[in-house]
Structures are given as C-alpha cells and as structure tokens.
Amino acid sequence: MIRASERAMGIEYAIRDVVLPARELEKKGIKVIRLNIGDPGKYDFQPPKHMRDAYCKAIQEGxxxxxxxxxxxxxxxxxxxxxxxxxxxxxxxxxxxxxxxxxxxxxxxxxxxxxxxxxxxxxxxxxxxxxxxxxxxxxxxxxxxxxxxxxxxxxxxxxxxxxxxxxxxxxxxxxxxxxxxxxxxxxxxxxxxxxxxxxxxxxxxxxxxxxxxxxxxxxxxxxxxxxxxxxxxxxxxxxxxxxxxxxxxxxxxxxxxxxxxxxxxxxxxxxxxxxxxxxxxxxxxxxxGPMDYLDEYMGKLKERRDYIYKRFTEIPGISTTKPQGAFYIFPRIEERSKWKSDKEFVLDALNEAHVLFVHGSGFGYAGDWHFRIVFLPPVEILEEAMDNFEAFMRKRLGA
Ligand code: PLP
Structure with a gap:
C-alpha cells in the first residue's frame, strides 16, 4: 500500500463525517431531514439576480x-x-x-x-x-x-x-x-x-x-x-x-x-x-449593488430562528441559547444518562427520528454534549424535523 501523509490522514470534519451513516439510511429508502450543512443554496435562497447576471455576462463577454x-x-x-x-x-x-x-x-x-x-x-x-x-x-x-x-x-x-x-x-x-x-x-x-x-x-x-x-x-x-x-x-x-x-x-x-x-x-x-x-x-x-434581497432573506431566517428556538424550549432533556446571528442553533443535551456521548446521541436521533444533526464535540471541547442544527429550511421542514425529534426525546426519556 502506498502510504498517505499523516498530515492529510489526520484531517477531521465532523459536519461531513455524519453524512455517511445518513447515506446508509437513505440507501434503504428512508427519508432523512438533513440539518447538518450551512448551505443556503440547498433551500430557498439564491444569490441575487444582479450577481447571477454579472457572473453569466462575464463568461459570455470573455x-x-x-x-x-x-x-x-x-x-x-x-x-x-x-x-x-x-x-x-x-x-x-x-x-x-x-x-x-x-x-x-x-x-x-x-x-x-x-x-x-x-x-x-x-x-x-x-x-x-x-x-x-x-x-x-x-x-x-x-x-x-x-x-x-x-x-x-x-x-x-x-x-x-x-x-x-x-x-x-x-x-x-x-x-x-x-x-x-x-x-x-x-x-x-x-x-x-x-x-x-x-x-x-x-x-x-x-x-x-x-x-x-x-x-x-x-x-x-x-x-x-x-x-x-x-x-x-x-x-x-x-x-x-x-x-x-x-x-x-x-x-x-x-x-x-x-x-x-x-x-x-x-x-x-x-x-x-x-x-x-x-x-x-x-x-x-x-x-x-442593491442589498434589498437581504432584508427579505433575513425576514425568512428570523421566522425560522424563532420557530426552532421555541420548539427547543419545549423539548424535554434539552436547553438552548437563542442564536443572535448566522443560521445555527446549538442546544445542550441536559439529560445524559441514555447516551455515552453526544455523537451517540446524534446517531440515535438519526436512526430513530431520521434527522441529521452534528455532534457538538466535533466543534471542540466546549461543544461536548451539544449538537448543531442548521435552521435554513422552511418552517414546514423544520416542523417535521422537530416533531420527529420531539417524539424521539419523549420516548427515550419517558416524558
Ligand atoms: N467561516 C465560517 C465561520 C463558516 O461558518 C464558514 C462556512 O460555513 C466558512 C468560514 C467557509 O466560508 P467560505 O465558503 O467562504 O469558504
């Protein structure tokens, strides 16, 4: 075997690492709600039209x-x-x-x-x-x-x-x-x-x-x-x-x-x-160029932030800080007796509730026993994810 460098082999990226077990479920025909990657382009957000036009024009004009x-x-x-x-x-x-x-x-x-x-x-x-x-x-x-x-x-x-x-x-x-x-x-x-x-x-x-x-x-x-x-x-x-x-x-x-x-x-x-x-x-x-698109997009994101924050405050075994910027929420797992680690928790939620989060320890030691969720999707999708997740938590905790 030709050996790769230790430098490259040592790289870890928790956000994409959790995708492999999600893919396994999807191969079996199970729908997974992925809330792991912070990419607005995967949902109802696109760069504004004047930017898209400028990109195409630059290519067409040589x-x-x-x-x-x-x-x-x-x-x-x-x-x-x-x-x-x-x-x-x-x-x-x-x-x-x-x-x-x-x-x-x-x-x-x-x-x-x-x-x-x-x-x-x-x-x-x-x-x-x-x-x-x-x-x-x-x-x-x-x-x-x-x-x-x-x-x-x-x-x-x-x-x-x-x-x-x-x-x-x-x-x-x-x-x-x-x-x-x-x-x-x-x-x-x-x-x-x-x-x-x-x-x-x-x-x-x-x-x-x-x-x-x-x-x-x-x-x-x-x-x-x-x-x-x-x-x-x-x-x-x-x-x-x-x-x-x-x-x-x-x-x-x-x-x-x-x-x-x-x-x-x-x-x-x-x-x-x-x-x-x-x-x-x-x-x-x-x-x-104009920035009016940002007001519209931030309006949508604020609605989604408010929704997800409210849902997390109602789920037993979890506490959460209200995000003030970006599009992530980082709840804390308060009830820890059912899982050995936050990674096990995230995999359990994936397998049972079919929602994909990222374990907090993947973000450094202070992230331990937390998980990160991207709240970019529309409220209907967040609602389905939160319904599944809440049912999972209530079942696990008998609450
Ligand atoms: N910095 C932070 C804090 C991020 O969250 C991200 C992407 O999620 C990046 C940098 C990556 O940015 P870019 O797409 O410009 O490489």
Missing amino acids: HNYYGPSEGLPELREAIVTREKRKNGVDITPEDVRVTAAVTEALQFIFGALLNPGDNILVPSPSYPPYVGLVKFYGGIANEYLTVEENGWQPDIDDMRKKINERTKAIAVINPNNPTGALYEKKTIKEILDLAGEYDLPVISDEIYDLMTYEGKHVSPGSLTKDVPVIVMNGLSKVYFATGWRLGYFYYVDPEGKLEEVREAIDKMARIRICPSTPAQFAAIAGLT
Whole structure:
C-alpha cells in the first residue's frame, strides 16, 4: 500500500463525517431531514439576480482568463468601499486580497504564520476548519473557552491563560458558527487589548457580518488603534453564493507589523495563480449593488430562528441559547444518562427520528454534549424535523 501523509490522514470534519451513516439510511429508502450543512443554496435562497447576471455576462463577454494573484483591481476597490461603509476602516486596495472563499484565506493566513509547534488561539466551540487547518500547517489549535451561560461570549481570562510564547494570533469568529453568538463591543475591545498586550494579530472571520437578528456586528478592524487585524469575508453567506468559492481578506495594520506576513501570503497567492475571474465580476456586482434581497432573506431566517428556538424550549432533556446571528442553533443535551456521548446521541436521533444533526464535540471541547442544527429550511421542514425529534426525546426519556 502506498502510504498517505499523516498530515492529510489526520484531517477531521465532523459536519461531513455524519453524512455517511445518513447515506446508509437513505440507501434503504428512508427519508432523512438533513440539518447538518450551512448551505443556503440547498433551500430557498439564491444569490441575487444582479450577481447571477454579472457572473453569466462575464463568461459570455470573455472574462475567462487568469487574473492577478491578489484579485482584480476593480473588485479590490469595491471591497474597500464595502468595508469602509460597514466597518469604517482606513484601508486601500493595496491592503485587500481576493481568495477562493474564506477557506483559502485561512489557508494563506495559517500557512504564512505557523511554524511547526506554533499555536493559534481559536474559539471553542469553533467552525472545524480552524482546528483542522491549523493542524495541517503544523500548528496547534489552542482552544479558548466561549461561555454558554454568557451567550457564548469569549472568556477573556481563559484566552489570557492560553497565550504562550508560541502563540501567533487570536482568531475570532463573529457571528459565530456553531453557537450563533454575536459578540458585544466590550468583548471585542477586550480581545484587542489582550492582543495588544501580547503583540498578537487578531484574525477576524466576518462571513456572517450582516446576518444578525438582534444587535449589529462590530468588527475589531473598526476599533483597532495599533493591533494588526486581518478581516475575512466573502460571498458565501451574506451574498448566498456558497458554490462560487469567492472571498477576501484585508489588513488593518496601522503600524505595519504584518509586513513580512503580507509578503509570505503573497508568495502563497502567486503559486496558486488566482481566484476565479468571472466569479470576481459577480462579486463586484454584489458588493456595489442593491442589498434589498437581504432584508427579505433575513425576514425568512428570523421566522425560522424563532420557530426552532421555541420548539427547543419545549423539548424535554434539552436547553438552548437563542442564536443572535448566522443560521445555527446549538442546544445542550441536559439529560445524559441514555447516551455515552453526544455523537451517540446524534446517531440515535438519526436512526430513530431520521434527522441529521452534528455532534457538538466535533466543534471542540466546549461543544461536548451539544449538537448543531442548521435552521435554513422552511418552517414546514423544520416542523417535521422537530416533531420527529420531539417524539424521539419523549420516548427515550419517558416524558
Ligand atoms: N467561516 C465560517 C465561520 C463558516 O461558518 C464558514 C462556512 O460555513 C466558512 C468560514 C467557509 O466560508 P467560505 O465558503 O467562504 O469558504
């Protein structure tokens, strides 16, 4: 047998791992309601028409060539305008890089920051690629606690305790996947203060920035004075174009501390050539175009959020925090005597209630004994899923 690398074989991705047992059931003709993947395009959400038109037009008009590694100048200009409007940041197109979605931005940033044995502070629970990609690049995902009782806000004292001489950056995911938390301005300021104290950059994942139900997103990029911040965003969530694989990041670095990291990232960007050219034309249309579609979509998502939250408050053996952003809910399994682990719980719910959730421990240690549900589908589908799940819980708990 030809051996694969340990680096690649070590990768885990809980969100897709649970699909295999679901497929087995589906092969037997059983309908499974899948609530595991955060893809709006699988339900009644599409990128707005002006973006779809711009994508097709770019292809028809011959924009099918390689572009610059850092992204098209017109798009970098549009990103600056969008981010000045949203975050009031003082940046120029020189500070912006276009990527094959936030996932590639993470690859660049971790690849450029980490030597073997270095660590990045990542939230627990956290979107799994943070742990997986940090490990892939030889680093250690140094998980800091976010506190459920406090609306899943980061625990600044825990963050401080986890920082050591090999820490290279603090990653913040806000609004958060999987918890749906929206961080308070005060929390963001405290994170910046801590980063400043230890001379660390902050990596800010803002892919859900305009997807909030209560309150508004605050970016560390908008509050920093001297701490370098790398802000990431893209088309996948707020612009509903997951499959186009387009994103970006930019540096807010008033004192130029990231000069070498920028050089390293540009080297990585050059060997992967460039992001998709026609998708960048669609991004220009999205970033400079009307946003009224978002009001309509957020209205639908809020109805679904309210519905699922209410249902979970009525199911025995479960407690849950109300998500304030993104499209995930992260309930806690209170009654634990019937299962050995949250994974066993999720598999039991799959086999018995035919609903597919993701076990919380797949998102890091603080996710243990929780599960994540995507509330993107219409209420009728959520209702069927919740009816099945409630019946399952009542049967298991005899309640
Ligand atoms: N960051 C977070 C917090 C996410 O939840 C996701 C996808 O679910 C991504 C990044 C991936 O984004 P992209 O599609 O831009 O790679």
